Amino acid sequence: MMSKQTLKEIISSNEEFILNHVRGIIKRERISPPGSLNKVVVFYGIRRSYDVFYFAENGECDFIARSDENKLLPIQVCYELNQKNREREINGLIEACRTLGVSAGTILTFDDEEEMDAEGIYIQVLPAWRWIAEPR
Numbered sequence: 001m002m003s004k005q006t007l008k009e010i011i012s013s014n015e016e017f018i019l020n021h022v023r024g025i026i027k028r029e030r031i032s033p034p035g036s037l038n039k040v041v042v043f044y045g046i047r048r049s050y051d052v053f054y055f056a057e058n059g060e061c062d063f064i065a066r067s068d069e070n071k072l073l074p075i076q077v078c079y080e081l082n083q084k085n086r087e088r089e090i091n092g093l094i095e096a097c098r099t100l101g102v103s104a105g106t107i108l109t110f111d112d113e114e115e116m117d118a119e120g121i122y123i124q125v126l127p128a129w130r131w132i133a134e135p136r
Contacts, residue, residue, distance in 0.1 A: 038077050038079055038110060038128050041128060041132070042062075042063065042075065042108055042131075042132065043063065045128070045131070046063055046065050046075070048136070049065075049067070049136035050065035050066055050136075051066040052064070052065060052066075055074065055092075055095075055096040055099070055100070057095060057099060058095060059091055059092035059095045060092050061092045061095070061096035061105075062075060062076050062077045063077070064096065072100050073104075073106060074093055074100065074102065074105040075106045075107075075108060076089045076092060076105070076106070076108070077107075077109075077128065078109055079109060079110050080109050080111075080112055081107065081112050081125060089107055090107075090118050090123065093105040093107060093121070094118055094119050094121050097121045103121060103122060104121065104122040104123070104124070105121060105122075105123055106123070106124050106126065106131065107123060107124070108125075108126055108127070108128040109126070109127060109128065110128065111127045112125050112126075113127065
């Protein structure tokens, strides 16, 4: 069962989300500026069709998209999957999927594409622009 702290709705205005995200980038310095721009674009893309949440327990998942039918889709966003971030991005997605009781998640990047099964979770890696352009 997920705690109230696990799934947190982004209820602030879009501008506040962007400012807070940029402040977080500056403080953490772990997300490259292209990746942060990707997150902002994805946030707007998700908001067109879904309620938006984020996941934070031991790890983090950037966004949880909730459809009108209450289906949940965990989404990680990064500029690219590389040796430095691959384990972190995948583990955050797996933790969110398991906690939320879903069997699939998505990682959106600038232009990476692949499919994988990680610890029983189906993960689809797609370019963010392609995911956003798909009709919902």
